[in-house]
Amino acid sequence: MSDQKGGNQPANNNQGKKQQKGGNLAGGGGTPPADDKKITSRTADYSQWYLDIVRRAELADNSDVRGCMVIKPNGYAIWENMQRAIDGLFKATGHVNAYFPLFIPKSFFQKEEQMAEGFAKECAVVTHYRLKSTNGKIEVDPEAKLEEELIVRPTSETIIWNTYKGWIQSYRDLPLLINQWCNVVRWEMRTRLFLRTSEFLWQEGHTAHATQAEAEAETLQMVNVYRQFAEDWMAMPVLVGPKSDGQKFPGAIYTLCIEALMQDGKALQAGTSHFLGQNFSKAFDVQFTAEDGKREFPWATSWGASTRLIGGLIMTHSDDNGLVIPPRLAPTHVVICPMGRSDEERAPCTAAAEKLAAAIAELPRDDFYGYQPLRVKIDRDTKNSPGHRFAEWELRGVPVRVEIGPKDMEKSACVLARRDIPGKEGKTMGVPLDVAPQQIDALMREIQKNLFDRAKKARDATMRTANSYDEFKQMIEQPGFIWAHWDGTRATEDKIQEETKATIRVIPFDGPKEAGQCMVTGQPSEKRVIFARAY
RNA sequence: CGGGGCAUAGCUCAGUCCGGUAGAGCGCCUGGUUUGGGACCAGGAAGUCGUCGGUUCAAAUCCGGCUGCCCCGACCA
Numbered sequence: 001m002s003d004q005k006g007g008n009q010p011a012n013n014n015q016g017k018k019q020q021k022g023g024n025l026a027g028g029g030g031t032p033p034a035d036d037k038k039i040t041s042r043t044a045d046y047s048q049w050y051l052d053i054v055r056r057a058e059l060a061d062n063s064d065v066r067g068c069m070v071i072k073p074n075g076y077a078i079w080e081n082m083q084r085a086i087d088g089l090f091k092a093t094g095h096v097n098a099y100f101p102l103f104i105p106k107s108f109f110q111k112e113e114q115m116a117e118g119f120a121k122e123c124a125v126v127t128h129y130r131l132k133s134t135n136g137k138i139e140v141d142p143e144a145k146l147e148e149e150l151i152v153r154p155t156s157e158t159i160i161w162n163t164y165k166g167w168i169q170s171y172r173d174l175p176l177l178i179n180q181w182c183n184v185v186r187w188e189m190r191t192r193l194f195l196r197t198s199e200f201l202w203q204e205g206h207t208a209h210a211t212q213a214e215a216e217a218e219t220l221q222m223v224n225v226y227r228q229f230a231e232d233w234m235a236m237p238v239l240v241g242p243k244s245d246g247q248k249f250p251g252a253i254y255t256l257c258i259e260a261l262m263q264d265g266k267a268l269q270a271g272t273s274h275f276l277g278q279n280f281s282k283a284f285d286v287q288f289t290a291e292d293g294k295r296e297f298p299w300a301t302s303w304g305a306s307t308r309l310i311g312g313l314i315m316t317h318s319d320d321n322g323l324v325i326p327p328r329l330a331p332t333h334v335v336i337c338p339m340g341r342s343d344e345e346r347a348p349c350t351a352a353a354e355k356l357a358a359a360i361a362e363l364p365r366d367d368f369y370g371y372q373p374l375r376v377k378i379d380r381d382t383k384n385s386p387g388h389r390f391a392e393w394e395l396r397g398v399p400v401r402v403e404i405g406p407k408d409m410e411k412s413a414c415v416l417a418r419r420d421i422p423g424k425e426g427k428t429m430g431v432p433l434d435v436a437p438q439q440i441d442a443l444m445r446e447i448q449k450n451l452f453d454r455a456k457k458a459r460d461a462t463m464r465t466a467n468s469y470d471e472f473k474q475m476i477e478q479p480g481f482i483w484a485h486w487d488g489t490r491a492t493e494d495k496i497q498e499e500t501k502a503t504i505r506v507i508p509f510d511g512p513k514e515a516g517q518c519m520v521t522g523q524p525s526e527k528r529v530i531f532a533r534a535y
Numbered sequence: 536c537g538g539g540g541c542a543u544a545g546c547u548c549a550g551u552c553c554g555g556u557a558g559a560g561c562g563c564c565u566g567g568u569u570u571g572g573g574a575c576c577a578g579g580a581a582g583u584c585g586u587c588g589g590u591u592c593a594a595a596u597c598c599g600g601c602u603g604c605c606c607c608g609a610c611c612a
Contacts, residue, residue, distance in 0.1 A: 189608095189610060196612075200612075202612080268612095305612085385569080385573070389572090391573045407571070423572075
């Protein structure tokens with residue numbers, strides 16, 4: 001569909017009152033981009049580059065609430081596309097959505113000890129339920145103290161297992177395969193837009209099974225769902241496998257994860273799937289009667305992925321010209337820019353743009369597009385120069401831009417520009433208008449694949465093998481993933497983290513089976529694990 | 536929670552040392568000229584200088600309290 005509102009153009013719409021100062025310019029000390037039309041380059045300052053993209057592509061703002069972000073329409077549209085894809089994968093594996101309360105009574109929290117400990121330091125707590133106005137000043141009414149404090153959910157295992165107690169009586173009630181889309185709060189000391197905020201959006205799946213084997217199969221299945229989403233939609237290669245005990249979820253027997261590598265060589269945990277054993281069913285005394293009539297505790301899993309994925313998306317593909325979004329997640333697939341020096345020159349270009357937009361919307365809807373029509377916009381800006389408009393659409397990461405100017409009209413042709421190859425190098429001139437829709441369709445698939453291949457190549461190029469701790473210490477100063485032997489103990493992991501700031505990111509399933517000795521203690525090790533510095 | 540920095544127009548900042556009519560660039564609005572890689576001219580709108588108090592004839596500026604935000608560190612999806 002072409003956009004309804006004419007004259008719509010990539011302009012800043014900074015409304016609102018006082019945004020906090022110095023947000024993207026590193027407080028007082030930072031250096032603003034030399035040319036404020038351009039964003040900071042990745043080599044100059046990677047985290048400033050990231051902030052510039054988030055701000056200039058209008059994905060999100062810092063809000064006036066500490067640690068919390070405002071996700072703007074451009075950013076939220078990406079999240080909606082992510083949700084649609086992930087939710088589809090959940091449904092295809094038999095899961096259903098439900099919703100559980102935001103507030104969790106403190107006593108629930110206490111029931112599972114490890115989890116309570118794991119999250120204790122970052123919980124928001126509701127203590128009162130009323131305000132009162134004294135001399136025009138609003139204050140908490142001390143009379144309205146809650147008998148039992150409520151925790152704002154950092155994750156929902158406790159409230160959900162408390163609920164499951166009422167839902168599970170018989171083996172016939174199992175498996176219970178439930179997911180919820182919601183917000184959670186983890187009171188973070190330091191936040192970064194999308195990557196770590198005090199409140200974030202996510203989904204959390206919570207399943208209950210009659211047997212351990214079934215629950216473990218579910219845990220594995222769901223991490224593979226995340227892998228599929230990361231690779232096929234986000235075009236983001238990931239390593240898959242268990243976390244070390246030191247890195248697992250509090251309350252889990254083990255945690256499986258997908259682990260991605262960002263362009264700056266830091267790792268990002270992008271999704272986790274936990275095998276919870278009977279920890280929660282026992283904590284909440286959930287039992288069912290098995291086929292043989294015996295009372296048993298069900299086996300649990302939980303799994304989650306959050307708006308952090310948007311940060312991962314940005315840091316996997318984007319470049320110094322701005323955001324790059326893989327076609328399958330792009331809020332806008334194609335933008336068509338009619339040009340011309342005068343209304344007379346422009347009119348036929350605009351008409352051709354409209355016709356092309358309609359033709360693109362008629363392309364077959366297949367799985368690649370989630371069975372939706374392609375999302376097409378017409379840029380009717382007449383005020384800004386073409387160069388300005390092109391740069392602005394590149395900044396926003398639209399995968400394909402079509403340019404139609406007077407010279408093209410003479411040949412009934414257009415120019416296709418692909419975002420994964422920025423600037424003039426990514427342009428194909430003289431594409432006949434009547435075959436443009438098919439070419440655009442092909443280009444979408446090619447861009448999607450190219451982004452994945454490119455990201456995988458970049459990641460693989462960082463992968464190294466360390467054979468001694470000294471070697472490791474040197475290697476870790478360079479970005480990327482490092483394979484190394486580790487004795488499997490928490491103590492060694494902690495020591496390595498303390499001395500090098502690197503953590504065990506994942507013990508990949510498909511890593512080479514190669515016995516050796518721990519690089520620190522010399523104890524035997526079955527296989528190498530992946531170390532990196534992480535977000 | 537420690538260490539540092541900052542708070543003046545929508546954004547980025549100057550002005551603060553040395554008190555005296557509130558500034559610039561970008562953006563925005565209007566008109567005109569433009570338009571194939573971030574155009575130009577002219578005009579215009581826009582700020583209780585974070586907040587409370589003190590000093591002073593006079594405070595963005597000096598002094599004190601408070602608040603908020605950013606960066607670095609510890610902690611973390």
